[in-house]
Amino acid sequence: MAELDIGTSFIPALFKPSALLPIARHRERLLYLIETFPITIVVGQTGSGKTTQIPQYLDQAGWCLEGKTIAVTQPRRVAATTVAARVAEEMRCKLGQEVGYSIRFEDVTSSATRIKFLTDGLLLREALVDPLLSRYSVIMVDEAHERSLSSDVLLGLLKKILRKRPDLRIVVSSATLDAQNFLRFFVGDSTEENGKENGNGENEPGGSIGRIINLEGRMYPVDIHYLEEPAEDYVEKAVETVFEIHTNEPEGDILIFLTGREEIETMIERIADRLDSINPSAPKLQPLPLYAGLSTDQQMYVFEPAAENTRKVIVSTNIAEASVTIDGIVYVLDCGFVKLRAYNPTTGIETLTAVPVSKASATQRAGRAGRTKPGKCYRLYTEQAYERLAESTVPEIQRSNLAPVILQLKALGIDNIARFNYITAPPSELVVRALELLYSLGALDDYAKLTKPLGTRMAELAVEPMMGKVLLSASTFDCLSEILSIAAMTSLQGAVWFSHEGEKKAQDIARRKFAAEEGDHLTLLNVYQAFVTKGKKEAKWCRDNYLNFKSMTRAVSIRNQLKRYIERFGINVEESLGKEAGILRAGGAGKAEKIRRCLTAGFFAHAARMQPDGTFRTVDGGTLLHAHPSSLMFNRKADWVIFHEIMETGNKTFIRDITKIEKAWLTEYAPEYYRITKR
DNA sequence: GCCTTGTTG
Known part of the structure; x- marks a missing residue:
């Protein structure tokens, strides 16, 4: 300023x-x-x-x-x-x-x-x-x-x-x-x-x-422009618009809203390809990506002032709509789409798909151009298309897996979930599915009341219900110390590995050092144990092993917090940190099997079987699943497995954090669940 | 052959 x-x-x-x-x-x-x-x-x-x-x-x-x-x-x-x-x-x-x-x-x-x-x-x-x-x-x-x-x-x-x-x-x-x-x-x-x-x-x-x-706010006016004809390829249209702004409009940085990493990288490449067409004496363009998957360092570039005589072009996901605010933006380009999560209560599968934004969202995006002076917003769609948009985005409560929400409401003493005062009520299918899952985990009884102590404890733990069940079962499986580490690592939601461009191969090799035959959960355990023992919780060790230091530090905090809870419940935690790492990797039977059994006791609803071609099918045989490329099971053989997460993106359904189990364990730990769903 | 964004004494 x-x-x-x-x-x-x-x-x-x-x-x-x-x-x-x-x-x-x-x-x-x-x-x-x-x-x-x-x-x-x-x-x-x-x-x-x-x-x-x-x-x-x-x-x-x-x-x-x-x-x-x-x-x-x-x-x-x-x-x-x-x-x-x-x-x-x-x-x-x-x-x-x-x-x-x-x-x-x-x-x-x-x-x-x-x-x-x-x-x-x-x-x-x-x-x-x-x-x-x-x-x-x-x-x-x-x-x-x-x-x-x-x-x-x-x-x-x-x-x-x-x-x-x-x-x-x-x-x-x-x-x-x-x-x-x-x-x-x-x-x-x-x-x-x-x-x-x-x-x-x-x-x-x-x-x-x-x-x-x-x-009243302190906003400057923003001129809205629409396309006269719909664009066939909004990334291409965005690139053209950037160059038009650059040659015809006064100084000021440009912010472009796209839906995901792939589009952002494509756009940045295309801008770079055409940079030569700019008159060498004219002002320059500096394209910069912005999405949550970037490291903090990489994200910081968008806040730094551009070099002299240079216009910043920030190509971003929805993160710039509300979470990240950048000063100096005068021009906004809005592709009109956003990737949203939605949970399908029939299949229990989460989807991540690009959908049209709402009017409220489009307004918010346009507003990003008017923070420091009057701005312009170019919507890469027609005015008619804008008129057809929904007023506001469907609230999360109507498109999420409600098991954690319902567990929390029950713990707050709200027993009648149906009569709770929702601003907008969730579809009953979502509520029913969540109640069924909580019942099958033993968190609710036949009258849909929270069980004691299991249900109340699950509600207090800051992890999802299935992992909560695993944590609270771990002491009877004699693997609580290991499960605490695994729960902390899965809470990171995939942010364990650090990826720099062009280092994919080195990263794969680094990952193999921690790989466990039994699957991803034990691999994560090996990573955690190595970090706190050999790695001395240091950043350099993480860099050498292609691990995300910030995430690993967070895992240590999460584990400490979970451990405190468990101890408050009166459960004794016998730490075995470090001692078992070598044994696990060798596939050492005892402990590893206890861990896999314990995981099955919570994740039985997330079971699948590998087909001869390497893809998976759900237990009822209905849905085709693929191991996520970040999983060890992406290119290994298995039979029955349980997995932490399932998500449909584009046209494929991926499962991630996968561990091998025995089929018999499913009926052993969830006899009722597998009797009901098999019909 | 890959994740939009948030978050829990």
Whole structure:
């Protein structure tokens, strides 16, 4: 940012006098609404200052007296930490004192903390031990319009808590489109009066429950352009548009939204191919990729200022829509598609496919061009196509595997899942499938009540239900120490290996050093054990072995956390770290078999059999599966296996983290499940 | 022959 240096360098660049923010004009109205109504919906564009200012107004107005705290939830960890730092700076206090944050593995709060930023998932966990969230006077749910699983569940829970805590105040921050929807959610079917007949003279849809307040943002106008004819190949169209902008439009960086890594790499190659066509004396173009799979270092390039006389072209996935904000973008290109996860309750298979974006999403993308000055957005589709788009993206709760959600709701004391206050209810097929799985794992009884201690413990463990079952069975299989490591490693979701371009072969060779005959789970165990013993938890060792140091460090934290839980349940953890590594690799019978049996006791629903041609079939024979290329079983022989994850991408269904088992173990550990599904 | 994005005292 170009600002005059007038010698006041002690004021950080971030700092803007808060009195100048547009929100300052709404201070009194905001405080009045929050004082008067249980619910306040705040509609605020980016740059309105709602996240940083509202908690401070509340603190100044006395909402933190008598030891009470204001909670502000965020959907992402980085947001919680950076916003907390910003507010601490504005209040001129040390982070962790009056202002703090709390995210998994990092609690930067103290007894002095009055304003606490935290992830919405973590606040949900707090409700397990403090069901009325009694330490908070105000809870602000930020970015609620993103409709993440945890913020949806949190809002439903808050509605329930309100009935028992009339003193509690809830602030929901949302985009325009959803404000009415959120208010209706809190008013509708409530035990309180609902506005039409509240008799207090206020004829507003929120009745005596709540109000909506609009805050202006600090956005510059963005010109929207559409194609006249649909594009046959939007990557090609995007490349052409980049060069048109570059030759005809004034300076300013370009951000392009595509759906995935492959498209991004294609686009970058095509731009590079045509760079020679630019007049050598003209300004240059610097294409840069941005997607979650890149290392942190590789991602940092997009934030660095371009070389002189050079225009940055950032080619990104949806990560730049809300999670990552880049300054200096003046032109946005939107391909009109996004890859979304969806869970098929009939097959139990997750899909990852490109689908048209929603209007809300397209608006958000366009807005990325207007952060620092007026911008332009080129939609690589026609205006008619835009009109046909859905208003908003289907919320996660309607397209996810709900087993973890239902387990959590049950643990929060919400027994009647069907009558829970959902902002939008999930399809009943999803609920039924989740209940069936939880029942087959023994987490629910015949009356769909949480079992004790198994069900309640599974809900407390921060892993998915199937892995929770494995962890809680491990001591009876005499392999708890190993399973703790395996659970931590699978939680990394494939981010174990570090891939640099052109080093694929070396990486494969490195991987073979850890390979276990029995499959991926034991290989992951070997990696973990080597990291903490031979690797001394050092970055250099990871580099030498093509492992992701950050992920490995995270695995150590996850394992420690899981171990603490297990010990709190009164289960003894006998560490065998390091001793067994050699034995496992040699295929040493005893321990390895115990681990495979234990995994089967939790993952019996994820079983498959290899066919002579190397592909797999599900147990009922119905679905064709492929070992993911990252799996050891991609080019090895096996018979029956269990797997951690199943996902359909493009036109193939992949399974990953695969381990060999015996067929007989399935009926041994899940007799009912295999009787039911075989018919 | 390969994963969009988040996240759990």
